[in-house]
Amino acid sequence: MSNVAGKAYAMNVITPVRWYTAWLNKLYFWAAVKFPSTLSGLVTLSLIHYARWTIIGRKSFPHLDHRQPKETLKYSYMLFFSNFNGSWEQYVDSFTFAIPSGLDLFWKWNVRYSKSVPLTPFHDYIQYNQIETPHYYNAYPLASSNDVKSAANVRATLLAFERAASQDESDEAFQKRYHGLLRALQHDLGEMHPTPIVTMAANQVEKRTQWQSRVFEAPNAQS
Amino acid sequence: MNKKLELADIQGNVLRAYGRFGYPAARYVCLNVKNEIRGRDFIAAVTERVTTAIDWSTEDGKKLKPNWTANIAFSYQGLRKLGLPRASLVEFSPEFSQGMKARKDILGDQGPSAPENWDPVWERNGKDFESNVHILITLNGLMPAPVTEDANGMQEAREASLEHREQAYEWLLEVVKEHDDGVAVLGGHCGANGEKFDYQDADVLFEDGMPTAKEHFGYHDGISDPVIEGVPYDEGRVEGRGKLLEGGKWAPLATGEFLFGHIDEAHEYPPAPRPILLSRNGTYMVFRKLHENVGTFNAFLSEHGKKYPGGEELLAAKFVGRWKDGTPLVLAPNEEKRKAFQDKLKEASLEEQERMLSDFSYEDDMSGAKCPFSAHMRRINPRGSLEQVAGEVPGSMIRSMKGENEGAFDTPGALANRRRIMRRGLPYGTVSDRTSDKGNHGIVIMMLNANINREFEFVQQQWINYGNDFKAANDKEILLGNHNIDGKSPSKAVIQVDPESDDVPYIVSDIPLLVETRGGDYFFVPSMTALRLIARGVIDPT
Numbered sequence: 001m002s003n004v005a006g007k008a009y010a011m012n013v014i015t016p017v018r019w020y021t022a023w024l025n026k027l028y029f030w031a032a033v034k035f036p037s038t039l040s041g042l043v044t045l046s047l048i049h050y051a052r053w054t055i056i057g058r059k060s061f062p063h064l065d066h067r068q069p070k071e072t073l074k075y076s077y078m079l080f081f082s083n084f085n086g087s088w089e090q091y092v093d094s095f096t097f098a099i100p101s102g103l104d105l106f107w108k109w110n111v112r113y114s115k116s117v118p119l120t121p122f123h124d125y126i127q128y129n130q131i132e133t134p135h136y137y138n139a140y141p142l143a144s145s146n147d148v149k150s151a152a153n154v155r156a157t158l159l160a161f162e163r164a165a166s167q168d169e170s171d172e173a174f175q176k177r178y179h180g181l182l183r184a185l186q187h188d189l190g191e192m193h194p195t196p197i198v199t200m201a202a203n204q205v206e207k208r209t210q211w212q213s214r215v216f217e218a219p220n221a222q223s
Numbered sequence: 224m225n226k227k228l229e230l231a232d233i234q235g236n237v238l239r240a241y242g243r244f245g246y247p248a249a250r251y252v253c254l255n256v257k258n259e260i261r262g263r264d265f266i267a268a269v270t271e272r273v274t275t276a277i278d279w280s281t282e283d284g285k286k287l288k289p290n291w292t293a294n295i296a297f298s299y300q301g302l303r304k305l306g307l308p309r310a311s312l313v314e315f316s317p318e319f320s321q322g323m324k325a326r327k328d329i330l331g332d333q334g335p336s337a338p339e340n341w342d343p344v345w346e347r348n349g350k351d352f353e354s355n356v357h358i359l360i361t362l363n364g365l366m367p368a369p370v371t372e373d374a375n376g377m378q379e380a381r382e383a384s385l386e387h388r389e390q391a392y393e394w395l396l397e398v399v400k401e402h403d404d405g406v407a408v409l410g411g412h413c414g415a416n417g418e419k420f421d422y423q424d425a426d427v428l429f430e431d432g433m434p435t436a437k438e439h440f441g442y443h444d445g446i447s448d449p450v451i452e453g454v455p456y457d458e459g460r461v462e463g464r465g466k467l468l469e470g471g472k473w474a475p476l477a478t479g480e481f482l483f484g485h486i487d488e489a490h491e492y493p494p495a496p497r498p499i500l501l502s503r504n505g506t507y508m509v510f511r512k513l514h515e516n517v518g519t520f521n522a523f524l525s526e527h528g529k530k531y532p533g534g535e536e537l538l539a540a541k542f543v544g545r546w547k548d549g550t551p552l553v554l555a556p557n558e559e560k561r562k563a564f565q566d567k568l569k570e571a572s573l574e575e576q577e578r579m580l581s582d583f584s585y586e587d588d589m590s591g592a593k594c595p596f597s598a599h600m601r602r603i604n605p606r607g608s609l610e611q612v613a614g615e616v617p618g619s620m621i622r623s624m625k626g627e628n629e630g631a632f633d634t635p636g637a638l639a640n641r642r643r644i645m646r647r648g649l650p651y652g653t654v655s656d657r658t659s660d661k662g663n664h665g666i667v668i669m670m671l672n673a674n675i676n677r678e679f680e681f682v683q684q685q686w687i688n689y690g691n692d693f694k695a696a697n698d699k700e701i702l703l704g705n706h707n708i709d710g711k712s713p714s715k716a717v718i719q720v721d722p723e724s725d726d727v728p729y730i731v732s733d734i735p736l737l738v739e740t741r742g743g744d745y746f747f748v749p750s751m752t753a754l755r756l757i758a759r760g761v762i763d764p765t
C-alpha cells in the first residue's frame with residue numbers, strides 16, 4: 001500500500017457531518033461553484049490536480065447486494081478526494097498556509113473538526129479520517145499537473161506557430177515569430193524527469209516493489 | 224514589537240551572524256564523547272564560556288562583547304551518548320535522529336556530493352562509536368576597530384582577530400585536555416592541499432587588505448536573513464527580511480519558526496522534545512561544508528556570458544538574483560540602474576543601506592523578467608511570488624487575486640513564510656587559481672530552523688533540486704542544484720524576459736555541478752538552561 005504513484009499522491013478523507021447540517025455544506029459547495037473567486041486560492045495551488053468535496057447522505061451509501069448487512073448510519077459523511085503532486089505534508093500545509101479560512105468553511109460543520117490553524121490538530125484530524133489507498137494506478141508517473149499543462153501549451157502553441165507559417169514569410173519575419181514563440185513558452189520549457197523522492201518511506205516502498213521492472217520481468221519469472 | 228526574548232538564555236549564534244558583528248574568523252571543532260559522565264563534566268566546563276545573545280548595542284552590553292565567542296551544539300548520537308532519557312530522545316524529529324548522511328536522497332547529496340566523498344571527519348561519522356560526531360563547537364575571533372584607517376591598521380586588526388581565534392582554540396584544547404577521559408577532538412577536516420586538520424576554519428575574504436562580504440564566486444553574501452519577533456537589535460531590519468504582508472508591508476516572522484517554546488506561524492508551539500526546559504529557546508542547526516567549483520563556474524559563466532545578450536555580469540546576477548555587488552536585480556535590472564543604486568547606497572546611512580539591499584518583493588516581476596525563476600534567491604525565498612497564475616499575455620505570470628486588492632491566498636507569503644532559514648557561517652579556504660576547481664574552498668553554512676524537514680530539507684529538495692512550484696518542471700536552481708551528478712543529465716535553466724517586449728528568453732544549457740557537499744550533519748543548539756541541565760544529567764520529561 002502506498003498513497004504515492006510517481007509524482008502523484010491520492011488522498012481520500014471521509015468525515016462525519018450531522019445530517020441536519022449537511023445541507024449547509026451543500027450550500028457552501030453551491031456558492032463556491034457559483035462564485036469561483038472564492039476558489040481562487042485553491043486554483044492557485046498548482047500542485048493540485050483537482051480537489052473534490054461531496055456529501056454522502058446517511059441513507060445514500062451504496063447497498064450492493066442483499067447479503068450486505070443493512071446499516072443505520074448516525075451521520076452523513078463528507079468525502080474529500082484529491083490527487084496532487086508532492087508529499088502529504090506539502091499538500092496539507094499548502095492548504096492551511098494559503099487558504100485556512102476556505103478550509104474552515106468547507107469542514108466547519110464536520111464532527112470534531114479542529115480548524116485548520118493551529119496545524120498539528122488539523123494534521124491529526126486529516127490523518128485520522130484519511131482512507132489509505134491500497135491500489136493506485138498512475139498512467140503518467142513522470143508528469144505533475146504543471147508538466148501536463150505545460151506540455152499541452154507547448155503543443156498548442158507549436159501547432160499554431162506552424163499553421164501561421166507561409167512560404168513567402170521572410171527570414172526576419174520568421175525569426176521574429178520564433179522569438180515570440182519562445183517568449184510565449186518561457187514558463188513551459190522545464191525538463192521532465194522522475195520526481196525527487198517524496199518521502200523516505202515511499203522511496204523504500206518504491207525500491208522494494210519496483211513495479212515497472214516487475215511488470216516487464218513477469219513472463220521470465222514464470223518460465 | 225512587544226515580545227522580548229530571553230536573550231541571556233539563547234546561544235549567541237542563533238540570533239547573530241557573528242561575521243556581521245565584527246567576528247571575521249571562525250573555527251569549527253567536532254568532538255566525540257567517550258564517557259558519559261566525564262562528557263557531561265566537559266559540557267559543564269564549556270557552558271561557563273558559551274556566548275549568549277545578549278544585546279551588545281546598549282552601554283552595558285558593549286562591555287560584554289567578548290574577544291571570542293564559543294557556541295555548542297549536539298548531534299542526536301551526542302545527546303544519546305550524554306545520557307538523555309529515551310522519553311526525550313524519541314521526541315526529537317526523525318530527520319534529526321537520522322542525521323544528514325541518511326537523508327542524502329532527500330538532499331540530493333549524490334555523485335561528487337555523496338557522503339563517501341566527504342571530508343574524513345564527516346565521512347567516518349556514524350561508522351563506529353569512536354568516530355561519531357557528537358558535539359560541534361563553533362568559535363569566532365573578534366576584530367578590533369583598526370587603529371589607523373590604512374592597510375597597516377587593517378592588517379593589525381585582522382591579525383588580532385586571528386589571535387583571538389587562537390585564544391579561543393587554546394581555551395577549548397585546555398578544557399578538552401582536562402576531560403580527555405570524557406571527550407576527544409575528531410580530526411579529518413580537509414585543507415587546501417589535502418592535509419587534514421583537527422578543525423575547520425572559515426574566514427571573511429579579504430581583498431587588497433580590506434575585508435569583504437564576498438564568497439568565492441565573487442558575490443556579495445550574507446545580506447538577507449529572516450527577522451523574527453523579539454530581537455531588539457533587529458527591530459530596524461524588518462523590511463525584506465520579515466514576512467510579506469498585503470500592500471507591500473513587512474512584519475517580523477513568528478519566533479517559533481526558529482526557536483522552540485515560542486508560537487510559530489501556524490499559531491502553535493513547534494513540536495519539540497520534552498521537558499520544555501530542554502527545548503525552549505533551542506533550535507536545530509544544519510551544518511554543511513560546501514565546496515565551490517570556482518574554475519568550472521568561471522568557465523561556464525564566461526562561455527554563456529559571450530552568448531547572453533546582457534553580457535557576463537548581468538548573467539552572473541541572473542544566477543543569484545543580485546548583482547555581484549549585492550544590488551537586488553528586481554530593483555536594478557540593468558547596468559545603468561545598478562550604478563544609480565550603488566551611488567545612492569554609498570550616500571545612505573548604515574541602517575538605510577540595510578533596508579535598501581533587502582526591501583523588495585517580486586510583485587513587479589511576476590514573470591521573472593528581472594529575476595529569473597531559477598535564480599538562487601528567488602528559489603530559496605520566493606517572498607510573495609508563489610501566489611501566481613498564468614496571465615493573459617502568453618509567457619506571463621501574474622499575481623493571483625481574489626478581489627481587487629486582495630490576493631488569492633490569505634497572505635501573500637503563505638507558501639514562503641514557513642520555509643525560511645536563518646543562515647550563519649563564512650567562506651572557507653582560499654582560491655589561488657581562479658581557473659581551477661582544485662583545492663578546498665567554499666562556504667561553511669549553518670542553517671537554523673525549528674523544523675529541519677519543513678524548512679531546510681523542503682527548500683533543498685523541492686526548490687533547489689526540483690522546480691515544480693516555479694513552473695519549471697525538474698529544472699534546478701542554477702547555483703546549488705545537483706546538476707549532472709550522474710554525468711548524463713546536464714541541467715538547463717530559462718532566463719525569462721518581459722513577455723510584452725521583443726526580447727528572447729535565454730536558455731542556460733549544460734549547467735555543470737557548481738557546488739559540492741563536503742560534509743555536515745544535523746545538530747541541536749540548546750538554550751543555556753538546557754545546557755546546564757544536560758551537563759548535570761538531570762533531564763527528566765516525566
Ligand code: HEM
Binds near residue numbers: 447665
Ligand atoms: C556555495 C554555496 C552558496 C553560495 C555561493 C550562496 C550565495 C548566496 C548569495 C550571493 C546570496 C545573496 C546575498 C544575500 O541575500 O544574502 C544568497 C542568499 C541566500 N542564500 Fe545562498 N549561497 C549558497 C548556499 C546556500 C544554501 C545551501 C542555502 C540553503 C539551502 C542558501 C540559502 C540562502 C538564502 C535563504 C538566501 C537569502 C534569500 C532571501 O532571503 O531573499 N544558500 N546566497
